Amino acid sequence: MKIVQGDITRLDVDAIVNAANGQLAPGGGVCGAIHRAAGSDLAEACAKIGGCPTGEARITPGFDLKARYVIHAVGPVWHGGDSGEDEALAACYRNAIALANENGLRSIAFPAISTGIYGFPPERAATLAVEAAGKALAKHPKVERVIFCCFDDVSAKRHRNALAAYRKQP
Ligand code: AR6
Numbered sequence: 001m002k003i004v005q006g007d008i009t010r011l012d013v014d015a016i017v018n019a020a021n022g023q024l025a026p027g028g029g030v031c032g033a034i035h036r037a038a039g040s041d042l043a044e045a046c047a048k049i050g051g052c053p054t055g056e057a058r059i060t061p062g063f064d065l066k067a068r069y070v071i072h073a074v075g076p077v078w079h080g081g082d083s084g085e086d087e088a089l090a091a092c093y094r095n096a097i098a099l100a101n102e103n104g105l106r107s108i109a110f111p112a113i114s115t116g117i118y119g120f121p122p123e124r125a126a127t128l129a130v131e132a133a134g135k136a137l138a139k140h141p142k143v144e145r146v147i148f149c150c151f152d153d154v155s156a157k158r159h160r161n162a163l164a165a166y167r168k169q170p
């Protein structure tokens with residue numbers, strides 16, 4: 001697992017993960033950026049899938065992106081923490097890595113799902129993301145590299161701290 005800072009749409013990896021909505025429609029945030037960079041074929045491919053429940057993931061080609069695939073994961077909207085948000089967020093990471101493994105993909109990059117428009121507290125999200133991805137990687141050895149692509153330096157620091165804490169666990 002590795003942390004990088006920057007724009008996920010520019011990464012040369014097998015798959016980038018989109019922080020999608022349940023309709024898999026082009027939205028704002030990282031989702032809007034991915035759709036703009038991939039071109040309109042991406043929205044068409046997403047429309048054919050017809051939606052995705054919270055916590056699950058779906059795969060499409062990457063079209064004009066450097067990444068060969070986009071894995072669309074629908075994060076939870078934050079409602080205060082007692083509505084299954086933690087489990088749904090962890091499921092996004094787990095299901096995206098399982099899908100990468102099924103498709104023989106070796107590298108996958110995640111944005112900080114749910115921490116923008118969906119309002120999930122970012123520190124809590126970083127801890128959950130690293131733990132869920134770490135566990136999923138152990139189960140899916142074909143996936144060799146997970147990158148947490150953080151948009152700004154505060155987010156990158158948060159993820160570095162979460163990763164250091166995770167690695168210290170027995
Ligand atoms: N590269 C990497 N990270 C980015 C980028 C980028 N180019 N742009 C933003 N981020 P958000 P959500 C970070 O709001 O909370 C959309 O409309 C951003 O700083 O994109 O899961 C969807 O269609 C933040 O840390 O996703 C849904 O309707 C993180 O990406 C809804 O928003 C996630 O922020 C999903 O909301």
